[in-house]
Amino acid sequence: MATILISPLIMGSTTKLYPSDDAYTDSSSKNSNFDNSNIRVGYDWNHGKHRGYFKFNLSNLEEVSSAKLVLYRVASIGNPLIELHYVSSDSWDENSLTWNNAPLNESEIIDSKVISSGNPIEFEITPLMNEQDNILSIALVADKEFTSNPEGYYALFYSSNMGDEIYFPYIEIISEAECNTDADVNCNGCVEMGELLNFISEWKLGNAQMSELLNGISMWKSGGGC
Ligand SMILES: [Ca+2]
Numbered sequence: 001m002a003t004i005l006i007s008p009l010i011m012g013s014t015t016k017l018y019p020s021d022d023a024y025t026d027s028s029s030k031n032s033n034f035d036n037s038n039i040r041v042g043y044d045w046n047h048g049k050h051r052g053y054f055k056f057n058l059s060n061l062e063e064v065s066s067a068k069l070v071l072y073r074v075a076s077i078g079n080p081l082i083e084l085h086y087v088s089s090d091s092w093d094e095n096s097l098t099w100n101n102a103p104l105n106e107s108e109i110i111d112s113k114v115i116s117s118g119n120p121i122e123f124e125i126t127p128l129m130n131e132q133d134n135i136l137s138i139a140l141v142a143d144k145e146f147t148s149n150p151e152g153y154y155a156l157f158y159s160s161n162m163g164d165e166i167y168f169p170y171i172e173i174i175s176e177a178e179c180n181t182d183a184d185v186n187c188n189g190c191v192e193m194g195e196l197l198n199f200i201s202e203w204k205l206g207n208a209q210m211s212e213l214l215n216g217i218s219m220w221k222s223g224g225g226c
């Protein structure tokens, strides 16, 4: 008889969440708003220091198992190290954000990436998904913010303003359903007869715990979740 290894199946779903707001700021034009097709981060000798801002509405999400911010790079100069920070204030929007009125970011670095070549660029942001007010603001800042540097040290990413949606910034959210018991192999919350019989076989082969088997039998008997 073939051995079927039972492992709790992970029933996952993936959600793409686009920003409600995205824009950047420029220290050489401190009262100007830059809600255009790019997000610029770092130092550009033609302009100044740039910082990128994103806001996401996290309402109506399922349980989040993991999340990452995904960006598409347009260009980069000087292999900048870009740091992702949490921003506690959501009192800004993409149509009025400027260098002078931009919210402060927390000093802690959630994740960082050297931007050189290749796409997409991913920042791990799972710890930020517990945001209590469900509105998540984040900032991208270069590790070195020069006041002058003829070489340049910055990256350009696509924003959500125009062009093809496939290049928009987004958060990729993975949600995984929790299984009540190992016997519920397809993780639908119900222990079906077939699953129970398989699980008994696995228990006889020493591949399953007695306590989990009893748990599975009682769930099957009660029909809970079915
Ligand atoms: Ca925008």
Ligand SMILES: [Ca+2]
Pocket (backbone or CB within 6 Å): 088, 089, 090, 131, 133, 134, 135, 136, 137
């Ligand atoms: Ca918030």
Ligand SMILES: [Ca+2]
Pocket (backbone or CB within 6 Å): 183, 184, 185, 186, 187, 188, 189, 190, 191, 192, 195
């Ligand atoms: Ca099941």
